[in-house]
Amino acid sequence: MELIGSGRAADIFDIGNGRVLRRSRVGENYENEAKVMEWVRAHGVAVPEVFDVDGDGLVMQRLHGQTLLTTLRAKPWTAWQIGAALGALHRRLDDVPVPQWLIDMKEPIESVTPGSGSRSGSAVGVVHLDLHPDNVMLHDGVPFLIDWTNGRAAPRALDVATSWLILGKLGRSTKRGERLIEGGVRRTMIKAMLRANDRRAAHAQLPATIRWRLNDRKNLPAEQAALHHWLDKLTS
Secondary structure (H helix, E strand, O other): OEEEEEEEEEEEEEEEOEEEEEEEOOOOOOHHHHHHHHHHHHHHOOOOEEEEEOOEEEEEOOOOEEEEHHHHHOOOHHHHHHHHHHHHHHHHHOOOOOOOHHHHHHHOOOOOOOEOOOOOEEEEEEEEEEEHHHEEEEEOEEEEEEOOOEEEEHHHHHHHHHHHHHHHHOOOOHHHHHHHHHHHHHHHHHHHHHHOOOOOHHHHHHHHHHHHHOOOOOOHHHHHHHHHHHHHHHOO
16 A cells, blocks of 8 residues: 555545555545545536545545646646636536435535536535636546545535635745736636626625635635735625
């Protein structure tokens, strides 16, 4: 068993036969995440196949390729194409039906009721809530959506708004020169992503997703300040 990666709270091991084991270091239970992944995969969304789950251990298909973030860093001129790919993934999630068990699974961010997947911005659907370039991996040329920790039922426009928020305000460089270049790349991705989705509906959900994201302890102080500032502008 070979360690091939480590994240904020888990380690990834290659266990052979095209499979990896994700093992939590903080005792996180992956049962719900596995169930969401299996559901969206069964409805046509490209996610790693789940082979087994046992509490804090999740055995999945190993993907070979690189994330869209790696591509973006090497080729920043692909920002439009990458933003369009994010938008297409959101559109694909629009069509996934929402089972009652998903609604009951986690504390909702907003009040939700059963739905059947819709392109209406206010419609409830399956949401990822962390859809950004580092969570999309190209495998055999297909963009796979990974890391379903936040998966649940919520308004689909909230998912688009969360991507907008992440691209616009989180994980930005602290160096002024880099920020100026990075800002243009991020704005291009946001514009491309929103072209394929309901911008007005997503904008209406920005306050809700900002409030939710403000509870994330992993935010840096500068990010917290930026979120508070944007929330004040949106609600004043």
